[in-house]
Amino acid sequence: MLISLKKNCLVKKVQKLYLVKKRENRRRRSFDAVITFFVNTHLNDFDKIIIAGVLGGIIGIEREHHGQAAGLRTNMIVCLGACLLMQLSLYLEDMHLYLKADSVVRIDPGRIASYAIASMGFLGAGAIIKGNNSIRGLTTAASLWLVTGLGLSVGAGLVYPATLVTILTILILYLFPIIMKKIITRHVFIRIIIVLDNLENSYQEIKDILTETKAFSIMHVDYIRDIANNQETFTIKIVAKKDCCWQSVSENMTVLSNLKKISFEEANVY
Incomplete structure (x- = not known):
């Protein structure tokens, strides 16, 4: 009786292994068929x-x-x-x-x-x-x-x-x-145009506002002095991080008593 039970268990194990092996072979044949289709088949x-x-x-x-x-x-x-x-x-x-x-x-x-x-x-x-x-x-x-x-x-x-x-x-x-x-930290090139009333050279004050945050680096500055209209214009080209908050920069610029206008626009790559 004990020998018969052992035989039955052994037969079941062999059958189970056979079925598993059969499934693996079937999957392998299917995969090989797909690869053969892509590589060797001459499509019309x-x-x-x-x-x-x-x-x-x-x-x-x-x-x-x-x-x-x-x-x-x-x-x-x-x-x-x-x-x-x-x-x-x-x-x-x-x-x-x-x-x-x-x-x-x-x-x-x-x-x-x-x-x-x-x-x-x-x-x-x-x-x-x-x-x-x-x-x-x-x-x-x-x-x-x-x-x-x-x-x-x-x-x-x-x-x-x-x-x-x-x-x-x-x-x-x-x-x-x-x-x-x-x-990758991507940088953008920005042109800041600042128009001031009164002929007071406020560049150092503007520079301090821009450089107090580490997100900016000043590349180039153009300065126009309009004596007839009593105005001075700074065109500052800077490189900054793409996610920089420009609104906070414009708010910081309002400390300039003679500020008339400030604008931001994308500049050429240097």
């Missing part, structure tokens, strides 16, 4: 176009979320167009296989792809906006250039590298701004 042209649209849309959603003009639709269209151009390049080569080595006609599959990348510079330039001493849209322009590369890669059949680059790009666009805010 229709599948490549669909994948290109999806990859371009993933990056486009992130740009749309940040309120960029070149958002979801633009990135999808660019990626689809690049994929189609790459397929056209490869198709033209297949069409002219009958040409002999001594033929004067030469087919270069990389020429259309190279012009697709070069022409993306015009669209990228349109995404860059310069104004008020600041530049916006550089990341969007770079994303459009990258999306063109993704479309060309998918069109050439490099689906796995294109998918990996898409994942890395999304991580960079979403996570890096959060990381940079925590580990």
Whole structure:
């Protein structure tokens, strides 16, 4: 009886181990099948176009979320167009296989792809906006250039590298701004314009107010003395931390008895 119970327990353990091993093998086969699909499978042209649209849309959603003009639709269209151009390049080569080595006609599959990348510079330039001493849209322009590369890669059949680059790009666009805010102290360049009544040179007093907080560093000072209107104007260019409280600075400036106007604006980078 005891021997029979031991046999039953042993059989159950063996069966359990067999089932666990079977599940592990099934998962491993499934994973290998996915990897094989991305690496070795030769997709048809229709599948490549669909994948290109999806990859371009993933990056486009992130740009749309940040309120960029070149958002979801633009990135999808660019990626689809690049994929189609790459397929056209490869198709033209297949069409002219009958040409002999001594033929004067030469087919270069990389020429259309190279012009697709070069022409993306015009669209990228349109995404860059310069104004008020600041530049916006550089990341969007770079994303459009990258999306063109993704479309060309998918069109050439490099689906796995294109998918990996898409994942890395999304991580960079979403996570890096959060990381940079925590580990990098970003500075801004500010122009402070102070207008004073009466011709009293109050620069030293102004300098003391600005330097009493460690968040500022004075870079340059311009001084205009208007004798006719009995005014003096200080244009002070400083570098400061981005999260600096400008309202407290303007309140500290009110101790100047002859203060008429004070204004802050973003200045050029030095």
